[in-house]
Amino acid sequence: MTARSRPFKVGLIQMKCAVDPVRNLERALTLLADAAALGAHVACLPELFLTPYFCQSFDASKFNLAEPIPGPTTRALAETARSTSMAIVGSIFEHRAPGLYHNTAVVLDADGALVGSYRKMHIPDDPLYYEKYYFTPGDLGFKTFATRHARIGTLVCWDQWYPEAARLTALRGAEILFYPTAIGWHPSEKSEFGAAQADAWETMQRAHAIANGVYVAAVNRVGLEGAVPPGPGVAASQGLEFWGGSFLADPFGRVLARAGRHHEEVLVVECDPALQEETRRNWPFFRDRRIDAYDAITERYLDPS
Amino acid sequence: MTARSRPFKVGLIQMKCAVDPVRNLERALTLLADAAALGAHVACLPELFLTPYFCQSFDASKFNLAEPIPGPTTRALAETARSTSMAIVGSIFEHRAPGLYHNTAVVLDADGALVGSYRKMHIPDDPLYYEKYYFTPGDLGFKTFATRHARIGTLVCWDQWYPEAARLTALRGAEILFYPTAIGWHPSEKSEFGAAQADAWETMQRAHAIANGVYVAAVNRVGLEGAVPPGPGVAASQGLEFWGGSFLADPFGRVLARAGRHHEEVLVVECDPALQEETRRNWPFFRDRRIDAYDAITERYLDPS
Numbered sequence: 150m151t152a153r154s155r156p157f158k159v160g161l162i163q164m165k166c167a168v169d170p171v172r173n174l175e176r177a178l179t180l181l182a183d184a185a186a187l188g189a190h191v192a193c194l195p196e197l198f199l200t201p202y203f204c205q206s207f208d209a210s211k212f213n214l215a216e217p218i219p220g221p222t223t224r225a226l227a228e229t230a231r232s233t234s235m236a237i238v239g240s241i242f243e244h245r246a247p248g249l250y251h252n253t254a255v256v257l258d259a260d261g262a263l264v265g266s267y268r269k270m271h272i273p274d275d276p277l278y279y280e281k282y283y284f285t286p287g288d289l290g291f292k293t294f295a296t297r298h299a300r301i302g303t304l305v306c307w308d309q310w311y312p313e314a315a316r317l318t319a320l321r322g323a324e325i326l327f328y329p330t331a332i333g334w335h336p337s338e339k340s341e342f343g344a345a346q347a348d349a350w351e352t353m354q355r356a357h358a359i360a361n362g363v364y365v366a367a368v369n370r371v372g373l374e375g376a377v378p379p380g381p382g383v384a385a386s387q388g389l390e391f392w393g394g395s396f397l398a399d400p401f402g403r404v405l406a407r408a409g410r411h412h413e414e415v416l417v418v419e420c421d422p423a424l425q426e427e428t429r430r431n432w433p434f435f436r437d438r439r440i441d442a443y444d445a446i447t448e449r450y451l452d453p454s
Numbered sequence: 455m456t457a458r459s460r461p462f463k464v465g466l467i468q469m470k471c472a473v474d475p476v477r478n479l480e481r482a483l484t485l486l487a488d489a490a491a492l493g494a495h496v497a498c499l500p501e502l503f504l505t506p507y508f509c510q511s512f513d514a515s516k517f518n519l520a521e522p523i524p525g526p527t528t529r530a531l532a533e534t535a536r537s538t539s540m541a542i543v544g545s546i547f548e549h550r551a552p553g554l555y556h557n558t559a560v561v562l563d564a565d566g567a568l569v570g571s572y573r574k575m576h577i578p579d580d581p582l583y584y585e586k587y588y589f590t591p592g593d594l595g596f597k598t599f600a601t602r603h604a605r606i607g608t609l610v611c612w613d614q615w616y617p618e619a620a621r622l623t624a625l626r627g628a629e630i631l632f633y634p635t636a637i638g639w640h641p642s643e644k645s646e647f648g649a650a651q652a653d654a655w656e657t658m659q660r661a662h663a664i665a666n667g668v669y670v671a672a673v674n675r676v677g678l679e680g681a682v683p684p685g686p687g688v689a690a691s692q693g694l695e696f697w698g699g700s701f702l703a704d705p706f707g708r709v710l711a712r713a714g715r716h717h718e719e720v721l722v723v724e725c726d727p728a729l730q731e732e733t734r735r736n737w738p739f740f741r742d743r744r745i746d747a748y749d750a751i752t753e754r755y756l757d758p759s
Contacts, residue, residue, distance in 0.1 A: 270744045270747060271742045271744060275736075275737075290747055291747070291750075293758060300758060310665060310737070311665070311744075312665055313743070313751060314744075315617075316751060317747075317751060320750065320751075320753060321756045321758055322755075322756070349706060352657055352661055352664060353661050353664050355661075356617075356657055357661075359654045360658060360661075401654060402653070402654045402657055432615070433580070434616065437578065437579075437612065438618070438754070439618070439619075440752045440753065442595055442596070443618045444752060445622055445625065446621060446622060446625075446745075447745045447748050447751075448625060448745065449740075449743070451622070451625045451626045453598060453626055
């Protein structure tokens with residue numbers, strides 16, 4: 150059985166990512182230490198925090214940004230995990246083998262041990278989010294990791310639109326789902342669609358919390374990246390305005406804390422496994438799942454006749 | 455392929471259900487005619503609109519309220535469908551065979567033809583919602599129905615908490631998901647949990663719209679039912695306060711119309727299949743589903759080691 154574990158505090162690190170990976174790693178470690186100082190037991194960084202969001206263009210040289218796991222970044226995170234006694238969810242551009250790359254979440258336990266990895270399963274490919282070029286789809290399935298303070302599930306960004314991903318991770322015993330994220334507005338669309346996009350993003354993940362009776366933490370980057378003025382031989386771009394808005398929802402879908410849209414922030418929020426038990430007891434959705442009738446969920450589409 | 459169909463108007467009938475089934479049917483037909491007069495092409499009634507929500511107690515005599523399909527209620531709905539040229543989603547306590555009952559949605563096309571039935575798949579069983587006593591779980595799976603004006607999916611109340619149900623119905627080509635519903639507050643809980651419960655209910659269904667790029671219509675009853683003062687030999691009950699709040703969300707999860715919490719209302723809202731195409735084109739979630747990795751969704755739980 151799942152032991153009734155004790156309340157734990159979660160740190161959400163909303164950060165800006167500069168051009169220099171060395172600076173970004175230093176900044177991440179500083180903000181993680183801030184979260185630990187505020188009492189966090191588990192903290193999460195944004196997706197691919199080490200670099201600018203390089204998927205805005207097709208550029209083979211960007212594969213040089215990848216690194217192995219374990220590697221220099223996991224070692225640095227492990228050292229902070231150990232020194233702060235805080236588990237850490239990091240997000241790494243993984244160099245797995247020659248020419249084979251993944252977008253990978255790593256979990257460091259509070260003693261610095263690398264507990265495991267999750268490779269992003271759902272890969273987007275949309276204007277300025279050219280991820281199918283860079284990331285091989287994950288092959289590790291949906292996972293949870295036992296850390297000192299909580300059993301955590303890891304998913305990454307685009308995964309957040311898929312109820313199947315949240316469900317399968319929750320069924321593996323997650324007390325909380327972490328979504329390291331890099332999502333932003335196209336500046337040209339922001340006035341017309343921006344509010345609805347950000348609201349849909351939060352709504353979808355709150356629904357994962359509700360449907361599964363689980364805490365959900367979405368951790369986004371913030372700030373404008375990739376804006377390129379027109380020039381000779383240069384394609385102009387307005388870039389992407391990462392919309393921040395990192396938040397933590399409880400198993401009832403209530404947002405307990407939410408970061409703003411413009412600045413770096415460290416949120417630290419308490420989560421209580423007893424609330425997960427209570428929420429599922431009152432709305433026992435797991436009890437009534439029709440597992441005899443879900444087979445077709447593995448179909449691409451069920452063409453109407 | 456799915457033809458690019460034309461915009462259609464949806465009628466949501468939020469109604470109070472009195473003790474007398476004859477009165478409720480008359481009222482339902484009147485409100486349906488109102489929706490048709492407002493231009494509705496497809497309209498939906500609340501769950502089990504013909505009677506009070508009888509599942510507040512265990513009472514074998516209540517099985518007498520069930521009727522066959524086709525039966526008197528589907529015939530009355532068919533006549534209104536034909537006379538108004540409007541497709542109708544009804545909700546019937548179905549007497550299928552001696553001692554065998556279902557909670558069933560029926561679809562009447564705009565010519566009065568009974569297109570088909572959907573039997574509620576997920577059956578709740580919670581204080582004052584003793585549905586497992588009354589309703590045999592559905593055995594028809596998740597379905598859509600081609601009507602003159604739209605291809606519609608039907609689900610019922612408790613189904614609305616299950617992403618699998620929405621997904622499987624959307625995969626069958628639904629342009630809109632209808633949820634005939636009977637959900638309300640326990641008066642004793644309302645001040646503490648009422649707002650969060652109703653918000654979770656709406657959030658969950660908006661998320662079905664977003665995840666699947668489909669319109670969603672939730673049609674609830676409204677009003678207090680089943681309040682019983684204490685008396686000799688009588689168990690007192692505060693009853694259930696059905697919270698109304700019927701709404702229609704577009705494929706982006708935006709609520710286009712929402713009824714109030716206290717009164718009967720007829721909402722008529724236009725839905726445009728072109729918006730479904732456009733929404734899925736911009737956020738192509740169906741494209742990237744990892745159908746190779748969802749098998750375990752048919753498991754009850756994936757016990758962590």
